[in-house]
Amino acid sequence: MMRFSIVTLGCKVNAYESQFYGKALKEKGWTEDDENFDVIVVNTCAVTNTAAAKSRQMLHRAKKKNPDAYAVVIGCYAQVATPEEKEKIGADLLIGSKDKKKVADLIESHIKTRERFEDIQPVGERFDFEAMPIEQFETKHRAFLKVQDGCNQFCSYCIIPYARGRERSLALDEVVSIAKKLEQKGHLEIVLTGIHTGRYDDGEHDLVDLLEALLANTSEKVTYRLSSIEITEISDRFIALMAREPRILHHLHIPVQSGCDATLKRMNRPYTIQEFQDRVEVIRHSIPDVSISTDVIAGFKQESDEEFEQTMENLTAIGFSFLHVFPYSIRKGTAAEKMPGTVHGAVVKERVERLLEQSRQLRAKDMARFKEGDVLIEQQEGDEWTGYTNQYHPVRIESEIPLSGRLHVTFDSIEDDHYQVKVKKEDENAIK
Structure with a gap:
C-alpha cells in the first residue's frame, strides 16, 4: 500500500x-x-x-x-x-x-x-474552473467550498495573477450540489472561498445569485460565510441580502492593505481610503452588528513615516474588528520589484508590531459590543470547547456537559482575545 x-x-x-x-x-x-x-x-x-x-x-x-x-x-x-x-x-x-x-x-x-x-500551462491561456469537491470535513462543523479561482487585479506587489491565471468560477448548479452534500454530512456552516470570491461569475450568475440559490436549496440550520471580499465587490444587492438573511453570517473580511492614498496608488489598489470608508459606513448602516476585519501590508515600497501614521489613524477610524498584518516582501516578477524606496527591515518589523498591537485593541473594542451570541463548536480538549461567533470572534467554553453544533451563549468575560464562557449542568437546557 x-x-x-x-x-x-x-x-x-x-x-x-x-x-x-x-x-x-x-x-x-x-x-x-x-x-x-x-x-x-x-x-x-x-x-x-x-x-x-x-x-x-x-x-x-x-x-x-x-x-x-x-x-x-x-x-x-x-x-x-x-x-x-x-x-x-x-x-x-x-x-x-x-x-x-x-x-x-x-x-x-x-x-x-x-x-x-x-x-505547467501558460497562464495567459484561459483555464476552465477545475472542480475539486470535498463533501465532508472530518473534524469540524465548518466546511469550505471553493467557488472561484484566479485574479485579474494585478496589484503591484502581487504575483497571484501570474501564478493562478485569470478569474474563473464553478457553475452555480455544481456549487449548490456540493453544498447539499455537505449539509447531508452534518456541516452547519459553509465558507465560500476563492482568490476573489466576490467576483464569482459563472457566465450567468454573480455572487448574490449564488448565495440566493444556496439559501433556497439548503435548510435553515446551514449558515454561510465568505472567506474574503474586496470593497469594490460589495454591491447594494449583496448588502441588502446580508441585511435580511441572518444565515449569511455578519462578518466580512475586506482587505484594505494600506490606509494611505499615496501608498494605495503605488499598490495599484482600485479605491481611495475615503471611498473604502464611505462603503464601510453604508454596510454598517444596513447591518449594525457586522464585524469587518482586514489585511494590511506594512513597509511597502516608499512608505514614509507620515504615510504609515496616516494608515494607523485611518485603520482606527474605520474601526476594523482585527487586522491580518503582513510585512512587505519583494516578489520577483511584480511591478513593485522594480520600484525604488525599499523600507529598512528594522522599520518594517517595528511597524508590524505596532499594527499587531492596534489589532489587539481593535479586537477588544469590537468584542465588547456583544454580550451574547451564537457559537459554532469546532474543537474539544478535555472540558474545554472552542469555536467562533457569527462575527468570527473566538470563544472558549468550559463545560460540565458535552457540547456540539451551534449554541447560543452569554459571554462571561473577555480574556486573551477570547470570549470566556462557563457552562454548568443546570444550564443544559438554556444553551440549546
Missing part, C-alpha cells in the same frame, strides 16, 4: 486544495503517513520570495527524511518558478495552476518510471 504526505504553504485556498489532493489519493487506496511516506506532495506558495524559498525548503526537508520518496511540487510556485529554480527544487513531478484535480492520476502515471515530468 502506497503512503503519502502533504505539506501546505500559503492561503486558505491552498489548504482547501490540499484536502482535495489527500481525498483523491485516499480514493486510490493510499494512506496518509507524515513519517514514512512513498510520495511527498508540497503545495506551494509564491506570494513572496520568502514563501517561494520556504516551498523549496519544505521539499528538501521531506527528502532528507525520506530520500527515496517521489517528490511532487504543485501550485503557485511551480507555476512561476524559472527553469533555474525548477532545477534547484529537484522535484520528480511539477504541476502548475492547471490540472491540479488530476494530481493523483499524474502521480500514479509517472511514479513507476521516475522520469521527471512537468505539467
